[in-house]
Amino acid sequence: MKELEKTKRISIAAVITILVVLIAVLSYKKPKHLYTNNTKSTLENITNNNYFVTLEELNGENLALIDVRNQFEFEKGHIENAINIYTPEILNDYNTNLLNNLKTENKTIILYGSNTNDVTIPFLMLNQLGYTNIKMAAIENSYYQNKLISKNDTIEKSYADIKGFIEESIKKASIEPKPIPVKIVAPKKVITVQKKKKKPAEGGC
Amino acid sequence: MVNRKVAKVLTFRYTILALILVILAAGLVLLPKYQKHEGINPEELLSKAISPERYISTDLLAEKLVNQDPSFILIDVRDEAEYAKYSLPNAINIPLKKLLDEDSIPYLNQSQYNVILFSNDNFNADQAWLLCSRLNYKNLKVLKGGLNEWYKTIINPTKPSENMTALDFELYSTRKAASMFFGVAYPEQFKVDKPVVVKKTAPKKVITVEKKKKKPAEGGC
Numbered sequence: 001m002k003e004l005e006k007t008k009r010i011s012i013a014a015v016i017t018i019l020v021v022l023i024a025v026l027s028y029k030k031p032k033h034l035y036t037n038n039t040k041s042t043l044e045n046i047t048n049n050n051y052f053v054t055l056e057e058l059n060g061e062n063l064a065l066i067d068v069r070n071q072f073e074f075e076k077g078h079i080e081n082a083i084n085i086y087t088p089e090i091l092n093d094y095n096t097n098l099l100n101n102l103k104t105e106n107k108t109i110i111l112y113g114s115n116t117n118d119v120t121i122p123f124l125m126l127n128q129l130g131y132t133n134i135k136m137a138a139i140e141n142s143y144y145q146n147k148l149i150s151k152n153d154t155i156e157k158s159y160a161d162i163k164g165f166i167e168e169s170i171k172k173a174s175i176e177p178k179p180i181p182v183k184i185v186a187p188k189k190v191i192t193v194q195k196k197k198k199k200p201a202e203g204g205c
Numbered sequence: 206m207v208n209r210k211v212a213k214v215l216t217f218r219y220t221i222l223a224l225i226l227v228i229l230a231a232g233l234v235l236l237p238k239y240q241k242h243e244g245i246n247p248e249e250l251l252s253k254a255i256s257p258e259r260y261i262s263t264d265l266l267a268e269k270l271v272n273q274d275p276s277f278i279l280i281d282v283r284d285e286a287e288y289a290k291y292s293l294p295n296a297i298n299i300p301l302k303k304l305l306d307e308d309s310i311p312y313l314n315q316s317q318y319n320v321i322l323f324s325n326d327n328f329n330a331d332q333a334w335l336l337c338s339r340l341n342y343k344n345l346k347v348l349k350g351g352l353n354e355w356y357k358t359i360i361n362p363t364k365p366s367e368n369m370t371a372l373d374f375e376l377y378s379t380r381k382a383a384s385m386f387f388g389v390a391y392p393e394q395f396k397v398d399k400p401v402v403v404k405k406t407a408p409k410k411v412i413t414v415e416k417k418k419k420k421p422a423e424g425g426c
Binding site: 087 | 218219225226229232243244246247248250254255283287290291301302304305324325326327328329331332335336339340352353355356357360361387388389390391392
């Protein structure tokens with residue numbers, strides 16, 4: 001009898017384990033978005049490949065333009081044939097479908113925003129999620145009299161030589177400390193103040 | 206008859222149970238596919254990335270540097286040549302290409318300091334930020350506008366025109382003072398400095414003399 005009870009316990013335990021595992025498997029939800037590139041390969045991608053498109057190249061064949069600015073900006077003016085996907089909504093179901101369709105159609109997706117810095121985040125997100133046919137437009141968009149003006153943008157270009165500027169300013173300044181007349185002006189003021197203070201004190205007595 | 210059949214099946218019960226367990230164990234082999242999924246999930250990463258909190262303004266950074274705030278480290282993600290030419294004071298150079306090297310990890314993945322990433326504008330710094338944030342490194346910030354903005358606002362601030370508000374003038378004077386801290390010299394700096402030395406010695410003497418005079422005068426009346 002003892003042996004029977006022991007086997008009973010074993011089978012009950014086994015059944016329970018199986019049930020637990022089954023429940024776990026059933027409740028496991030596959031995440032909607034999965035990275036296909038790890039960080040290292042992404043870094044290699046972005047440092048070695050050229051993924052910029054200039055304004056002149058935007059009219060090519062088999063391209064899909066995507067505007068990552070918000071809807072308001074998009075409606076104010078956008079490049080012809082562009083689709084609006086605002087950056088925070090880039091992982092929406094609807095937009096994911098849209099992007100997947102573009103991917104299966106083998107179109108090159110080109111992202112643009114109000115400037116190139118704007119596009120970094122959506123570009124890298126999509127790149128990591130496995131959209132390989134994706135580029136970004138190195139353009140800057142601004143409005144002039146309610147019309148969208150696009151021009152080429154430069155990225156990571158140093159506009160000013162800061163070190164040079166500092167050295168220059170020191171040089172410029174070190175030539176000028178000689179003028180003494182400035183010194184004379186200031187002490188004079190001090191002296192007049194002293195005299196005024198003395199007078200009321202004398203008058204009080 | 207029924208009993209016999211049941212008994213027959215029951216003799217296999219352990220094999221059946223064991224088989225099910227083996228199958229489930231085999232299923233586990235398929236699961237790690239998702240565990241290769243490195244870093245935080247894309248939705249979370251995106252929501253972090255669109256938050257403006259991850260930026261630090263040049264003015265705030267200048268203030269921190271002037272006050273010698275020890276709570277942060279600066280990381281320059283430009284290449285070595287540009288770093289050698291000019292960089293922010295005490296910045297560490299980690300070119301974007303070497304961002305995920307073993308040597309760079311101790312700087313980026315720690316909780317002791319705030320890490321401020323910068324480049325010429327915020328393009329490369331943003332890329333570095335996104336990759337590191339995916340790996341769930343904490344306390345990362347990006348210098349808004351990068352060194353170009355730094356030059357425009359701190360090193361060489363534009364003088365406000367007369368029709369601008371007092372706030373603009375105040376901002377200009379703090380920025381100018383900050384730029385002096387970072388080594389920029391102004392011609393008027395010398396004009397102001399030297400008279401100050403003269404003033405300091407003279408008024409002090411006058412004040413003590415005045416006090417002495419007042420006291421006897423009060424007593425006399």
